[in-house]
Amino acid sequence: MTRTRSIRFIAAALLAAGATTIACCADAIRAAPFNAPRKAIDVLDHAGPWLMPVPGGVASLRGKVVLVNFWTYSCINSLRALPYLRAWQERYGDKGLVVVGVHAPEFRFEHDPAKVRQATARLGVDYPNLQDNDYAVWQAFGNQGWPGFYFIDARGQVRGYRVGEGDYAESEQLIRRLLAEAGHDPAAIPVTPIQGRGIEAPADWRNLASGEAYLGHDKATGFRSPGGLRRDATASYNATTDLPLGGWDLSGDWTVGSEFSRLDAPNGTLRYRFHARDAHLVLGGAPHGRPIRFRVTIDGAAPGASHGADTDAQGWGEVRDDRLYQLVRQTGPIRDRTIAIQFARPGARAYSFTFG
Known part of the structure; x- marks a missing residue:
């Protein structure tokens, strides 16, 4: 939630599989969690419904660098991360990066796909998004909060993850490293500051x-x-x-x-x-x-x-x-x-x- 390791916003949610603690918190980018799926793309292949499908289908993600973002549209922590996700998709989309949103709702109204589609249009979220009402993808990834970020390399392995806002420069460097490993040299793409505006501006x-x-x-x-x-x-x-x-x-x-x-x-x-x-x-x-x-x-x-x-x-x-x-x-x-x-x-x- 913050740029430090303190946890400020914590919510408890009852999920289909039982009681799970969900936190809006901050943490540095870590190596893949012990329970990360070994075949992360397979998890997405069996997920849905897709509010905005992956062009060419989920199979087209194989061989690409994928950033999976767990979010929900009424969460301020999720909203303040959107400028970075949009910018990264724009900067590196031609170099093999695909941002995939997993909308995991907190409140009942966020289960309605029509309302989520309306929200994504208003927020300018034009990368692939799926609706995870039963938290199946959330649980498969072992995610713990909004926003959650999972960095998947071209071999389909989760190479890093983070829960909470902050450390965006480190996140972008990891994206560039994974793209370079996949043979897509991003060196010519400048790393310029990304600044959210309005409601998406960083917190004080x-x-x-x-x-x-x-x-x-x-x-x-x-x-x-x-x-x-x-x-x-x-x-x-x-x-x-x-x-x-x-x-x-x-x-x-x-x-x-x-x-x-x-x-x-x-x-x-x-x-x-x-x-x-x-x-x-x-x-x-x-x-x-x-x-x-x-x-x-x-x-x-x-x-x-x-x-x-x-x-x-x-x-x-x-x-x-x-x-x-x-x-x-x-x-x-x-x-x-x-x-x-x-x-x-x-x-x-x-x-x-x-x-x-």
């Missing part, structure tokens, strides 16, 4: 002191509304008078389900106390598909120049799609702040806060 790691916060009862921590959290039933909540760092509360009528908190009446508010430059929230809309308008404030005031990509200076935004929304990108000093999101109509679903 020095000022990042808030971890991921889930808003469904399966993984929720830090809930502070008086009376506590009530599961799977509509309840009236009130804000606390003392919201600590890492704490969150609700105002209005909400149902806290296993994955998300859903507003059941107009004018409900969600608050969180955080310390980071960026604040993101994974949101879903009402089943009828009508946009749900919301307003963000920071410490009770409009964000102004510190608004995010999905809000304006007054803090207004709309939930249209099930995805991650950037609510805040601060321009001034970073300190403990309280973000509040008020929704005008019922039906909004709030899944998790992430930060950068």
Whole structure:
């Protein structure tokens, strides 16, 4: 998750094969894990469905250098890796590199292939991608988090892997080395800086002191509304008078389900106390598909120049799609702040806060 070895964001997921811990973390590129598949291309050959197929079929990957990326489209860690994956595919695609995305969903809405296709189009992900709803490819590779990177040589062997963001220069050097081994000299291709923009920009790691916060009862921590959290039933909540760092509360009528908190009446508010430059929230809309308008404030005031990509200076935004929304990108000093999101109509679903 960070450029250091510290683990900041950890999520537990129940998979078909049992309980597995999934982490958004950081680690240096390592040699192939002991449980890496010996015939990695065979794993892809039996996987699917393919949202964007490999040109020429999976068999055409044999003899090429393949970078397999495990990702999910609502994960900020996965999104911040996309500029590098797109750039590497563009730089080295003619030299024998193929980037393959394995979309392994965290939330239920990410199981919908139509929503994933819509997301990949919006994000400019135009390399091959497959949908791994049952985590079969994830488990075959022994992957442990988003984003996961597996570097496969022209003989089909996993030569290195990494879980988490960072060490992109080392990753690119490994790609170049594997291409050279395969007889495709990349020396003439300059290694120029790759810089993500907007929501894909690198996190402000020095000022990042808030971890991921889930808003469904399966993984929720830090809930502070008086009376506590009530599961799977509509309840009236009130804000606390003392919201600590890492704490969150609700105002209005909400149902806290296993994955998300859903507003059941107009004018409900969600608050969180955080310390980071960026604040993101994974949101879903009402089943009828009508946009749900919301307003963000920071410490009770409009964000102004510190608004995010999905809000304006007054803090207004709309939930249209099930995805991650950037609510805040601060321009001034970073300190403990309280973000509040008020929704005008019922039906909004709030899944998790992430930060950068």
